[in-house]
Amino acid sequence: MLSERLREIIPETKFINSRRQPQNLKRILSKAKFTSVTNTEHTVQTCGDTRCGICSKDNYNYLETGTTKTFKNGLSFRVNADMNCKSKNLIYCITCPSCNENYIGQTGNALCERVRVHKQQIRHPNLRQIPMSGHLDECANGLFKIFPMYKNYRTEQNYRKTLEQKFIQQFQPKLNAL
Numbered sequence: 137m138l139s140e141r142l143r144e145i146i147p148e149t150k151f152i153n154s155r156r157q158p159q160n161l162k163r164i165l166s167k168a169k170f171t172s173v174t175n176t177e178h179t180v181q182t183c184g185d186t187r188c189g190i191c192s193k194d195n196y197n198y199l200e201t202g203t204t205k206t207f208k209n210g211l212s213f214r215v216n217a218d219m220n221c222k223s224k225n226l227i228y229c230i231t232c233p234s235c236n237e238n239y240i241g242q243t244g245n246a247l248c249e250r251v252r253v254h255k256q257q258i259r260h261p262n263l264r265q266i267p268m269s270g271h272l273d274e275c276a277n278g279l280f281k282i283f284p285m286y287k288n289y290r291t292e293q294n295y296r297k298t299l300e301q302k303f304i305q306q307f308q309p310k311l312n313a314l
């Protein structure tokens with residue numbers, strides 16, 4: 137189901153030497169330490185805390201769970217680590233629950249902390265930095281779903297931002313291009 141181009145971003149050794157890989161992506165992947173990549177299936181789960189502002193069904197549950205994220209355009213990506221709302225240093229996907237369009241972002245902080253900032257920016261137009269905040273406010277009454285899709289094991293901020301750009305190029309989420 138995954139296209140060749142999609143396979144390139146999935147850090148499995150057997151794809152790293154592909155001749156079809158663009159040079160810059162090849163360089164990034166060959167430097168990376170994808171220590172947890174195995175054939176094991178990983179899952180995104182809720183933290184289990186009923187007071188959690190992200191995962192609890194008692195609130196609105198912002199966290200999407202499961203093993204795979206399928207984008208509105210039909211492309212999909214399998215998570216590379218077990219993650220939850222407390223996970224840090226990752227690439228995430230936000231989905232508008234009204235129109236199902238997607239957005240890809242990155243954070244070095246815990247996912248729940250990043251969600252808190254997104255909520256703030258949606259609520260307060262003067263704090264907004266990206267057009268997606270206004271979209272979610274108007275299209276979905278401020279609500280959204282978030283899925284941590286890729287755990288980054290390196291700590292340099294620039295590296296995570298480069299990865300984010302690669303994911304955006306690969307998946308072409310519409311809410312990044314507003």
Ligand SMILES: [Zn+2]
Nearest residue numbers: 183188191221
């Ligand atoms: Zn939680």
Ligand SMILES: [Zn+2]
Nearest residue numbers: 232234235275
């Ligand atoms: Zn929408």
